[in-house]
Amino acid sequence: MATQAVWQPKEEGLREICGLLEQHISPTSDKPRIWQQLQHFTQIPDFNNYLAFIFARAQGTSVEIRQAAGLLLKNNLRSAFKSMDPAYQQYIKSELLPCLGAADKHIRTTVGTIISVIVQQERILGWPELLQALMQCLDNNDINHMEGAMDTLSKICEDIPQELDSDVPGLAGRPIDVFLPRLFQFFQSPHASLRKLSLGSVNQFIMLMPTALYLSMDQFLRGLFLLACDPASDIRKLVCSAFVQLIEVNPSFLEPHMKNLIEFMLQANKDNDDEVALEACEFWSAYGEAQLNPELLREFLQRLIPILLSNMVYADDDESLINAEEDDSQPDRDQDIRPRFHSSRFHGSDDMNDDDDDSLNVWNLRKCSAAGLDIISNIYRDEILPTLMPLVEAKLLTSDDETWKEREAAVLALGAIAEGCIEGLYPHLAEIVAYLIPVLDDKFPLLRSITCWTLSRFCKFIVQGIVNEKGTEQFNKVLMGLLRRILDTNKRVQEAACSAFATLEEEAAEVMVPYLETILQHLMCAFGRYQRRNLRIVYDAISTLADAVGLELNQPRYLDILMPPLIAKWQQLSDSDKDLFPLLECFASIAQALGTGFSQFAGPVFQRCLNIIQSQQLAKVDPTSAGIQYDKEFVVCSLDLVSALAEALGGGIESLVSQSNLRDVLLQCCVDDAPDVRQSALALLGDLARVCPVCLHPSLSNFLNIAAKQLGTPELKESISVANNACWAIGELAIKVREEVSPVSMTVISCLVPILHHAEGLNRSLVENSAITLGRLAWVCPEIVSPHMEHFMQPWCAALSMIRDGVEKEDAFRGLCAIVRLNPSGALNSLVYMCRAIASWQAIRSEDLHNEVCQVLHAYKQMLRDGSWERCLLALEPLVKDKLSKYQV
Secondary structure (H helix, E strand, O other): OOOOOOOOOOHHHHHHHHHHHHHHHOOOOOHHHHHHHHHHHOOOOOHHHHHHHHHHHOOOOOHHHHHHHHHHHHHHHHHHHHHOOHHHHHHHHHHHHHHHHOOOHHHHHHHHHHHHHHHHHHOHHHOHHHHHHHHHHHHOOOHHHHHHHHHHHHHHHHHOHHHHOOOOOOOOOOHHHHHHHHHHHHOOOOOHHHHHHHHHHHHOOOOOOOHHHHHOHHHHHHHHHHHOOOOOHHHHHHHHHHHHHHHHHOHHHOHHHHHHHHHHHHHHOOOOOHHHHHHHHHHHHHHHHOOOOOHHHHOOHHHHHHHHHHHOOOOOOOHHHHHOOOEOOOOOOHHHOOOOOOOOOOOOOOOOOOOOHHHHOOOOHHHHHHHHHHHHHHHHHHHHHHHHHHHHHHHHOOOOHHHHHHHHHHHHHHHHOOOOOHHHHHHHHHHHHHHHHHHOOOOOHHHHHHHHHHHHHOHHHHHHOOOOHHHHHHHHHHHHHHHHHHOOOEHHHHHHHHHHHHHHHHHHHHHHHHHHHHHHHHHHHHHHHOOHHHHHHHHHHHHHHHHHHHHHHOOHHHHHHHHHHHHHHHHHOOOOOOOHHHHHHHHHHHHHHHHHHHHHHHHHHHHHHHHHHHHHHHHHHOHHHHOOOOOHHHHHHHHHHHHHHHHHHHHHHHHHHHOOOHHHHHHHHHOOOOHHHHHHHHHHHHHHHHHOHHHHHHHHHHHHHHHHHOOOHHHHHHOHHHHHHHHHHHHHHHHHHHHHHHHHHHHHHHHHHHHHHOHHHOOHHHHHHHHHHHHHHHHHOHHHHHHHHHHOHHHHHHHHHOOOOOHHHHHHHHHHHHHHHHOHHHHHHHHHHHHHHHHOOOOOOOHHHHHHHHHHHHHHHHHOOOOHHHHHHHOOOHHHHHHHHHHOO
16 A cells, blocks of 8 residues: 655745735735735634744744744634544644754744644644654753743743643653653753743642642742842742642742741842842732741841831832823723623622722732732731831821832731721821821822722721711711822822722711712712723712711602613613613612612613613524614513612502513523523512512513523533522522422422532522522422422431521521421431521520420420430430420420
């Protein structure tokens, strides 16, 4: 049989592709047209072979064209490699390996990225020659070969480190067992590039901690201390990064070396290179979070604290200084406005949305130092004050313009230690606040803004102080000072003041009521002045105020200030304007605060939410006729606002729902392919079930079947929050429509039981809602549920024990009593669990439920006269027995 001929390029094809690549990299060419032509070439089966040939062999061609061919090849292989002819795959791989030692650095670094993409596609297993080639290059004395192999290896370590820690048939050990000793050797290379690449590669494995690295830890640590004083700053940065990761993964490795390590970090924290100092500074927070013995660091605090404070002073090139003077007459650019993410409505004890407002702020040495000081103050508490406070006071006493950054760092430090050192600071709180209030009016905007933040850190304690005249006066000054700054002309100060004021609102709650008129006047004045970015923070402050004062807001004199500007904005924005999102959220908070008082605004709000959802549903299938691009956020926000209306208006929402097609729209949203749309839709389903179940009636079985489907295993894994809301909605429907829930009751129970059996690994809210819904189903159709109770009694009772007293727990226990009455033997093996569940009540407020529970216990005592009841009581904890005594058993 003839051997297959090795692929050869055609001269004409080579010329054409090289010509296109040359145009592609030319700054003056028609980029879209050339890109289209290159994309057209990807249809040709051997196009990637041409690119590989140009990249590896086209000697007369410029390095720029060869590199462009390599980068295009990398992008193509990412999607096309697996479907290529195996002979072409082999050809490309064979052309790449010789490039590892190429004389030109650009070719060497590009070949590393292409090889890493291929390894991601077919793993090390599919390219055994690669490991051999890399080893040969690493053992070669030529710097180009060593650097090319190290660069490729570092990219594989970065992209797919686990691949090097897996078994490869034909190899005695794992690839990492072979490479790790070589990497350690390169720590001592005279070439900085090899030291950097080798350390960077090993660092990629710290979080994975493969056996090979674990067993070589002493050698690794010796290597790190050797590189700690490397002349190259990017290597010192990697050393710091390695130590920070090690203390996060397994601090016990570092404990024997801790004193030396802290000494090194103190020096690195003062490094002339800010990036090294920043990486070193991360160590202090990591140390605190690793919960190491505080004694180890205690003796160094007097040296560490001045370094942190010194690094908290604004660097001259800090971007905040550049933007500090921006006033509110300048409109925001689109890139200034952070993308916002609305959290879908969630029913339960622990919402899984974690808001992180700082995610887009630039992390730097100043912020990292403040975070480190915060964590250290939470460990050592007032111990740090004798070292820190004289330094802070000295900075605060400066008054000339040149030293404003020093004063700013001192105010930042006060805010950073506000929580950890409060016991020592509390006796001086009046002095601290008295110092800060005038600084709110400082000429430097960044001093005004940091003072807002620092005051917000003390809000809790300022509010606690409102027990006497002095404390009330202090609160008034802080409140009025922050309101003044809300009307600052500087954007940074506006943002800080509004955020600080929202914190004050949360802490003060009903204490805000006497000041409502003044607060609303200031907030609505800001609402009229602010540019788009800060407007979102005003919405947040209004929402927080509504949550804080609740029904107190429902007075004409307040609503006359609050609502007209919001309604004007509501009318001004189109249904597809993203600036609607925070306004919809704000209306939701106001509706919940006003309750039925929101009725006067509810009609237009309800109708518009419905219009927005429908236009988005149309845009999803036909954006052209809808005239807008689909964006699910509009659907989620609108559903959540209708939910808030249902909660506010109660049964009063029925007139709005009955005259609309909300039911059909909601059905469609409940089966949407986006989990967050389903999550909000199912929350609304539950809210409507509570206040007007009649609105859902014609489609009741559809809603129940859809909600039940969300509890199935694949759906559950895809989105716990959706399952949680589905579970809650079914429970709410069950107690309203009673027996009508029976057709789906067994389907639902068959989904709830596995959740209860695997409670430990699941979200607490889902487990609690599952226990409540199972109880509600047991209450409304006990004859269906009771025959199966022995399959779920123990985990169910365990889950019921975790639920706080309230109406939902009462419903679940009515179900428990109902099925035990019908099938007492079904709970015999679970009596201990049931007794613990009963004992978990602080007090059953409902007299009839108390009596039912009492009857159940007495029935078992009567039933078990053979000594089993006494044995059950003996198995109970003293506290449980004590709680059961109130039932006279």
